[in-house]
Amino acid sequence: MSLRVTFLPQRLTVEVPLGTTILEAAARAGIEIAAPCGGQGRCGRCRVQLEEGLVDQPENAHLSAADRAEGYVLACQARLLGPASVRVPEAVPLERVVAGVGVTDFQALSPACDWKHSPTLQVLYVECDPPSLADNTNDLDRLRRALSQRHGVAPVEIGLPLLRMLPQRLRAEGWRVTTVLEPREGGFRLVDVLPGRPPERVYGAAVDIGTTTVKLFLVDMLTGEVVDSASAYNAQISRGEDIISRIIFSQKEGGLEHLQRLALKTINGLLAEVARRQGIDLRQIQAFSAAGNTTMTQLFLGVNPKYIREEPYLPTMAHAPRMTAGEVGLAINPNAPVYCAPCVGAYVGGDIVAGVLSSGMYRTDRLTLFIDVGTNGEIVLGNSDWLIACACSAGPAFEGAGVRCGMRATDGAIDEVIIDGRTLEATYRVIGGTEPQGICGSGLLSALAELFVTGVVDKAGRIRRDLPSPRIRMGEHGPEYVIAWGRDGRPDIVLTEVDINNLIRAKGAIYAGFSILLRSLELDFSMVEQILIAGSFGQYIxxxxxxxxxxxxxLPWDRFRYLGNTSLLGAYQTLLCQESRDIADQIAARMTYLELSADNRFMHEYTSALFLPHTDLEAFPSVKALLQRVRSFA
Amino acid sequence: MSLRVTFLPQRLTVEVPLGTTILEAAARAGIEIAAPCGGQGRCGRCRVQLEEGLVDQPENAHLSAADRAEGYVLACQARLLGPASVRVPEAVPLERVVAGVGVTDFQALSPACDWKHSPTLQVLYVECDPPSLADNTNDLDRLRRALSQRHGVAPVEIGLPLLRMLPQRLRAEGWRVTTVLEPREGGFRLVDVLPGRPPERVYGAAVDIGTTTVKLFLVDMLTGEVVDSASAYNAQISRGEDIISRIIFSQKEGGLEHLQRLALKTINGLLAEVARRQGIDLRQIQAFSAAGNTTMTQLFLGVNPKYIREEPYLPTMAHAPRMTAGEVGLAINPNAPVYCAPCVGAYVGGDIVAGVLSSGMYRTDRLTLFIDVGTNGEIVLGNSDWLIACACSAGPAFEGAGVRCGMRATDGAIDEVIIDGRTLEATYRVIGGTEPQGICGSGLLSALAELFVTGVVDKAGRIRRDLPSPRIRMGEHGPEYVIAWGRDGRPDIVLTEVDINNLIRAKGAIYAGFSILLRSLELDFSMVEQILIAGSFGQYIxxxxxxxxxxxxxLPWDRFRYLGNTSLLGAYQTLLCQESRDIADQIAARMTYLELSADNRFMHEYTSALFLPHTDLEAFPSVKALLQRVRSFA
Ligand code: FES
Ligand code: FES
Structure with missing residues (x-):
């Protein structure tokens, strides 16, 4: 029995036997649908929209319920059961833009907590009684009197720099000013005294101080709106790519001060960028909140990180002291309060606390695994009752470092690889759509998975040199697979067996971290109700x-959630909300830090995880099923 | 009837008639006893010791009860009633040394309050538990834990500079350190973390920031002992001698910053001086307390004093904010807390509050008049129930400024003048015993009193040119009296009628101040139970x-008390004692400031006081009696 299938928008019709895949039918109609995985149903690139007709298709993770409701099917998997009409989407160019943080994503974003009930800044307009010989209270106490009488705000502290400008400001404004106040335990501190009525906007800055990238939100402290954002590489990169090399650099003569200056240079640069774009003066930025890992936080504040790296791995402090921008060296209002998210341990820092805060993990009753993969993989397990954290030094492989053709996720980086299960040919996507120059973290992850699933790499991470493909060869540094052929004299982009071993060690360390956290509480992976993935690597994982x-x-895919830059979101939330700071303190206080280097069980778990996907394939039923399917297909 | 009188140590004997004065008897024996006032009993210089015999002598203020008990009499006043033996003291050279603050005077001095119950600093030795993988609390919280467990001290705040040195210090000392803590409301602030066991001494500095002179105590904060002291002219003098000219200078471009720098230069110079002498590092000075008038306090802190001088005469603040030495610019431990005594008004400053504190006036039930005469005369009236203060711009006449031959009380200044009532010749004393170069404040006061009592000047301040003395003459600037003849081509040192009018205006302003304070409470001079005289001018008045x-x-002389530098003493007390700071706050809060320029009655009182001694001679019964005695004598 044969069926008629019409392809749109081409309006081409062919007749095919019952049970033919849409991919084959299209080929017969002379329409090419890209099938990078070779029709194995693994890449999801062959999706088409069924406008009419009936097909048989297995469940596939590349199609969500919503996709299915709209009629999307995978052309290589869907077998025709009757006459049909199929719309072939335009080929989507394999490009993507390096994601900064899209401002638009956050225009309407408001912290989870009701921050206006406990704002970190208060902006109050006051009219003081003008002085006279009969009412000759001094300037400061006159302002205090007005704040107390008009707003019930008292006692009010002031610092020397603001006191120095107070008498002139009060008189220039006819004793009518707008005060910016920082509420504190038992009182308030004056942050600024602005001329006349409140300005339309009062600004604050929230910053994620990443080891690699620093990201900033410019926030309207009155509405909570994110007004602008900016990001840049941490200028410290020039003095070491990872935390350990930064700590080593900091021990050189003047090294600590140099790294502190570079952090400030980066942040002040971002502040200047958004201020210029918004046409505001840097002095109009009245508050600052940062989240970073323990080393980044200490370097930002000029506190020696030496002992983070030496057993027993101690930070100098969990909570940064009360500070002003002037003390810290930030180029905003020198009286602006500076907040840093608290650290839990040497390798679980303010970025993770901020992440747990902004993720809401601390208040869910569902057993949650929170993971932030970067140079280190930081993992938190818990719920509203308890939290336990560890850090596994995954090494920088997933950031593209320590890998032969590795690079950061910028233009020219291959960020996705698909290997045809039959031909063992590779298709790839390049950031920016340019010629490929290397492979970034998500590209490496994708390449390794494809090589494993298609059988090019075995479970021990060895390349099967017996397979018939020109891409599999002996290179200078041992066996390798060519992902992209070099053109115009550029070298081929390859993944070597050495690279693969590095990647396996990295993933093994992280998986062992999960295992240890669960084991230490006698829990099982299956009990984990949600997995929250944070960090910019997480965004593309x-x-x-x-x-x-x-x-x-x-675990079922619907248990995973991408959260984006939770560190920045946590910094943003604590910029605005005092209650969030209190919660961050509670999170830091109740988070148990498990030092893995002190844990013998870790080495056992790690060793078991040095296979693809794991020594125990039974722990990965979906992978086991896929391998069976693919092997039978091949 | 004649008597035999023997003079010792000369062993000369003469016979004289009954009732002869000892002065005359000595003259007959050929022994010269100096009698600068001409034997009027006014100068007290002719004192001798009666070893045997009986004399008749009127009461005289130049002899105390103790003097009388030891047999001292005034040779010009004591009339012989029988045979006698008289010891003539060696002529005392008329010299004195400019008084710094004698350290020895204060070695044993302890503040009135029991400061060890509420010290401003606490010095605590702690042994932290050494960290391990099992006890991996961060450095700061580890130190906090030890302080809390060992000493019950919590919570403890820290500033960024100290945090930066904390990890190194803790490890270098094997986790055994001495903490210097500043108790605050609801907690403590770390001021220093010292190696190992507590040092023998922990230092603090108390400073009186005078318009003319800055004086400093170096204090052992553990015992309260004054270890050293130093004083120097305020380097701001080069930019104006009095408060008003300083304020005017501060309004020039960069003037404020310049004056602030000069104040710091002076104070840092004194700190360096005592540190050098004691062989200590400036960083060992852990606390600082200052008292100064409102303008000096604001200039020290770099706060514009402009509005102190403009109606309605407002200081910027009563209480300086919480500050550290680093913020202020003092060259001691940058974390050291800096305290300034609170100000009451534009012209009643921290020096007066400190003075009222250290004088104990605030807790007496006796009606007390406190006076500090300098460029301004600051006056406080009250007792433990109430305090009222005013400042009278006496002008700088009593500091030797605005007077033709005036000078500061340094070497070469005439500081006492005695005029012989018969010859109208002058005797004088010179500071340092050198040739006279001018007249200082106390010399001017003394000269004016002598000229008035001897009738050279009348009650309106006019020089009686009809009197037969070569010292009374018409000078370039009107009538004048020659106090010292110029030698070796140097000009004569004179007091002109213009000078006299300046001095009368100055004393009139101060006396009017007293009157106004009393009047405003419907009190009378006779009700004043004690008059406390403060300040360095007061010391020699x-x-x-x-x-x-x-x-x-x-008033009776026994109601007057010299207190010395009460501002410095108050700074010293508040350096050590938190309770004293609270009392200073209460003093400042309950002191009513009477602005005289706003008071019409002041002009009336002032006008009445522009006479010698006053329009109303009945208010000065002792002066009236003296004048009657002297006139009859002449
Ligand atoms: S999923 Fe259909 S071709 Fe890859
Ligand atoms: S008091 Fe005796 S001579 Fe002056």
Whole structure:
């Protein structure tokens, strides 16, 4: 029995036998649908829209329920059961833009807490009684009197720099001013005295001080709106790519001061950028909140991170002291309060506390695994009752470092690889759509998963040199697979067996971290109700691939959620909201820090995880099923 | 009837008639006893010791009860009633040394309050538990834990500079350190973390920031002992001698910053001086307390004093904010807390509050008049129930400024003048015993009193040119009296009628201040139970002379007390004692400031006081009696 299938928008019709895949039918009609994985149903690139007709198709993770409701099917998987009409989407160019933080994503974003009930800044207009010989109270007490009488705000402290400008400001404004106040335990501190009526906007800055990237939100402290944002590489990169090399640099003569200056240079640069764009003076920025890992926080404040790296791995402090921008060296109002999210331990810092805060994990009753993969993989397990955290030094492989053709996720980086299961040919996507120059973290993850699933790499991470493909060869540094052929004299982009071993060690460390946290509480992966993925690497991580190589546990995909830059979101929330700061303190206080280097069980878990996906394939049922399917297909 | 009188140590004997004065008897024996006032009993210089015999002598203020008990009599006043033996003291050279603050005077001095119950600093030795993988609390919280467990001290705040040195210090000392803590409302602030066991001494500095002179105590904060002291001219003098000219200078471009720098230069110079002498590092000075008038306090802190001088005469603040030495610019431990005594008004400053504190006036039930005469005369009236203060711009006449031959009380200044009532010749004393170069404040006061009592100047301040003396003459600037003849081509040192009018205006302003304070409470001079005289001018003021010209009210001499530098003493007390700071706050809060320029009655009182001693001679009964005695004598 044959069926008629019409392809749109081309309006081409062919007749095919019952049970033919849409991919084959299209080929017969002379329409090419890209099928990078070779029709194995693994890449999801062959999706088409069924406008009429009936097909048989297996469940596939590349199609969500919403996709299905709209009629999307995978052309290589869907077999025709009757006459049909199929719309072929335009080929989507394989490009993407390096994501800064899209401002528009946050225009309407408001912290989870009701921050206006406990704002970190208060902006109050006051009219003081003008002085006379009969009422000759001094300037400061006159302002205090007005604040107390008109707003019930008392007692009010002031610092020397603001006191120095107070008499002139009060008189120039006819004793009518707008005060910016920082509420504190038992009182208030004057942050600024602005001329006349309140300005339309009072600004604050929230910053994620990442080891690699620093990201900033410019926030309207009156409405909570994110007005602008900016990001830049941390200028400290020139003095070491990862935390350990920064700490080592900081021990050189003047090294600490140099790294502190570089952090300030980066942040002040971002502040200047948004101020220029918004046409405001830097002095109009009245508050600052930062989240960073323990080392980044200490370097930002000029506190020696030496002992973070030496057993027993101690930070100098969990909570930064009360500070002003002037003391810290930030180029905003020198009286602006500066807040840093508290750290839990040497390798679980303010970025993670801020992440747990902004993720809401601390108040859910569902057992949650929170993971932030970067140079280190920081993992938190818990719920509203308890929190336990660890950090696994995954190494920088997933950031593209320590890998032969690795690079950061910028223009020219291959960020996705698909290998045809039959031909073993590779298709890839390049950031910016340019010629490929290397492979970034998510590209490496994708390449490794594809090589494993298609059988090019075995479970021990060895390249099967017996397979018939020109891409598999012996390179200068041992066996390797060519992902992209070099053109115009550029070298081929390859993944070597050494690279693969680095990646396996990295993913193994992280998976072992998960295991240890669960084991230490006698819990099981299956009990984990949600997995929250944070960090900019997390933003592009492909969960399917991550499970295939055993980086993430094999759980239903709907338990995973991408949260984006939770560190920045936490900094933003604590910029505005005092209650959030209190919660951050509670999070830091009740988070148990498990030092893995002190844990013998870790080495056992780690060793078991040095396979693809794991020594125990039973722990990865979906991968096991996929391998069976693919092997039978091949 | 004649008597035999023997003079010792000369062993000369003469026979004289009954009732002869000892002065005359000595002259007959060929022994010269100096009698600068011409034997009027006014100068007290002719004192001798009666070893045997009986004399008749009127009461005289130049002899105390103790003097009398030891047999001292005034040779010009004591009339022989029988045979006698008289010891003539060696002529005392008329010299004195400019008084710094004698350290020895204060070695044993302890503040009135029991400061060890509420010290401003606490010095605590702590042994922290050494960290381990099992006890991996961060450095700061580890120190806090030890302070809390060992000493019950919590919560403890820290500033950024100290935090930066904390990890190194803790480890270098094997986790055994001495903490210096500043108790605050609801907690403590770390001021220093010292190596190992507590040092023998922990230092603090108390400073009186005078318009003319800055004086400093170096204090052992553990015992309260004054270890050293130093004083120097305020380097701001080069930019104006009095408060008003300083304020004017501060309004020039960069003037405020310049004056602030000069104040810091002076104070840092004194700190360096005592540190060098004691062989200590400036960083060992852990606390600082200052008292100064409102303008000096604001200039020290770099706060514009402009509005102190403009109606309605407002200081910027009563209480300086919480500050550290680093913020202020003092060259001691940058974390050291800096305290300034609170100000009451534009012209009643921290020096007066500190003075009222250290004088104990605030807790006496006796009606007390406190006076500090300098460029301004600041006056406080009250007791433990109430305090009222005013400042009278006496002008700088009593500091030697605005007077033709005036100078500061340094070497070469005439500081006491005695005029012989018969010859109208002058005797004088010179500071340092050198040739006279001018007249200082107390010399002017003394000269004016002498000229008035001897009738050279009449009650309106006019020089009686009809009197037969070569010292009375018409000078370039009108009538004048020659106090010292110029030698070796140097000009004569004179007091002109213009000078006299300046001095009368100055004393008139101060006396009017007293009157107004009393009047405003419907009190009378006679009700004043004690008059406390403070300040360095007060230290040399001659009460007798001051009453004679009408600067001080005519009250029994035993109601007057010299207190020395009460501002420095108050700074010292508040350096050590938190309770004293609370009391200073209460003093400042309950002191009513009477602005004289706003008071019409002031002009009336002032006009009445522009006479010697006053329009109303009945208010000065002792002066009236003296004048009657002297006139009859002449
Ligand atoms: S999923 Fe259909 S071709 Fe890859
Ligand atoms: S008091 Fe005796 S001579 Fe002056």
């Amino acid at each position: 492909n969960i399917e691939k991550a499970i295939q190589i055993g980086l993430l546990p094999d | 001659n009460i007798e002379k001051a009453i004679q010209i009408g600067l001080l009210p005519d």
